[in-house]
Amino acid sequence: MAAIREWWQRATKCVGVRRGEVTVASAAAPNSGHSSAAERWQCRLLRIAPLLLAASVLIRFAASVLQYGDLYIDLRVYVVGGAAVGRPGTLYDAFSLDGVGQHLPFTYPPFAAILYYPLHWFPFAIVAFAWTAATIAALYGVVRISQMMAGSDNPRAAMLWTGAAILFEPVRSTLDLGQVNMFLMLAVLYAARSSRWWVSGSLVGLAAGVKLTPAIASFYLLGMRRWTAAAASIVAFVATIGVSAVLLPRETRLYFTELLGDVQRVGAVDYAPNQSWQGTLSRIVGYDVGRGPLLLLAIFATAILAAFAWRALGGRFQIRDALGSLLVIQLFGLTISPVSWTHHWVWVVPLVVWLFHGRWCDAPGVKVLRWLWVALLLIGVPTLLALQPQDYSRPWYFAWADAVYVPMTLATFAWMIVAGRQGAKQDGDRRAIRAGER
Incomplete structure (x- = not known):
């Protein structure tokens, strides 16, 4: 029993790494004056992270x-495809x-059907169970890679994020549809983090062969000037x-x-869960805007914001934030599709x-932005309005209430631009001070 108790104490020890996470010192002395209430709560959550994820x-x-x-309508299409x-x-x-009593088409490239071919060899219940388990495992992988690209490395925090992200x-x-998106995102994230050009290029190309969206x-x-990988x-x-x-x-x-x-083959553009510019604008104006001037203007404005946000994340005197x-x-x-x-x-x-954990996790306005994202993601307004x-x-x-993901993306880009300018100004001030000291 003593050995088991010692193992449990080691396993539940609260260890934080880098910014945004509690430290060993604060975990060891949660009642000391050096530990805030937020850090103590974070430490407690990290201790029971495996249990929370399992629940x-x-x-x-x-x-x-x-x-x-x-459930699993899309997975059923994969199987029959x-x-x-x-x-x-x-x-x-x-x-x-x-x-399910529906007739649905297979909308992916033929290469995807070739990969899905073995699925029809097994009872669908087994396929659905394994697919769900693999999707959750991929979600954990996504969180871990995101952590590391953001400059953090805490497996227990990754467990908390995985449990919450579900x-x-x-x-x-x-998970409801049995979609393939989580696996594709994991492949792209690994490609972005890998320094080997052939790994990065192969993963992005193969992911695009399964579903065209990862091609971006x-x-x-x-x-990133990784010409060979591209x-x-x-x-x-x-x-x-x-x-x-x-x-x-x-x-x-x-x-x-x-x-x-053929967009109509994928689904109705005005359907509430379609959170692109075309879907958002079409619901607001009351007709399908197609690829007309209104949509092109919105895409152009978004492209300008995205370009400035990209620039803010790395410049001449600053290492580029890869994940951002x-x-x-x-x-x-996602907005222009x-x-x-x-x-x-x-x-x-x-x-x-x-x-929460990236380079700008302490920038002005980030608390409001990140908690607004979390609240909207938990509520799921488009899903509710789909009823x-x-x-x-x-x-x-x-129609206006269903405009969630596009406006939040624009707000995020705008915040990146402002935060980047403030960070560049602070870096410039520090360089000027160092130059004056010489």
Whole structure:
């Protein structure tokens, strides 16, 4: 018993690393004058982090079992899409999904169907369980990489973030649908952190071959002047098309010549969970704005903000913030895409970690911004409003209330610009003082 008690004390010792986390000293003496109440509470949470994560995961699995018949719609499409690989010419037909009473099409590149092919070998209940477990594991991986890129390294804090992030709207939606987004985000984050050009390029290219949205990470590689990695990402993506052309020539030709630009095949633009500029504007004005002048103006303004935010995250005299820069690219891509469902916005997980633990975690205004993000992600306004009639006759206040992710992205970019200027000014003042001392 003594050995077990000693092991438990070591396992639950509160250890903080770098900024934003409690220190060993404050954990060892929680009642001393050097430890604030917030640090003591943080220490207590870190001690029970494994239990809190386990409770969050168990609750998630219990909810999945209770609502099993209404969940995993996208995963069911993956399974039948993979099975269609063995039936040439049927991949892009509308599939009848057993148990859910819906006919849905496969909307991904043919390479994704090839990867999903083994899924139909197993009972769907086993596939759903394994997929959910793997998604949560990938979520933990996302948090850990985000921590390290933000300059922090605390596995117990990562457990807390993982348990909390399971409750975020994009993660809830990803788990409900059985979506692939978490795995793709993990691949892109690992690519961004890796210093090996062939690893970074291959991961981005392969992720884009599964679902086109990760392709925007190539612009991050270009912005970071990782020319070889960016070229490798293009080569890897072309290779996925080549594999598809060999195994599924008819489907590959159909997808890249006809289906690629068919937005309606993905879903109605005005549906509440579509949190892109096009979806947001269309709901507000009462009709599909398409790729017209109003949308182009909004995209142009967002591009300007994103460019200044990128610049603020690293300049001539400042080491570039890699995670913050990647987030600028990803959030910009989500706003300009015709359709960005709430489950596409899983990138808010590394964003929140960055706001709490990144270089600017103490900048003016960051507390308001990060807690506003957390509150909106927990509430999930688009999910709640999806229960209302989904057409252009919805009341104007519902349309405006559903504008969540795009305005928050604009606010985040604007805050980055201001925080970056203040940081640059402080750096300039310090350089001037050092120069004067010489």
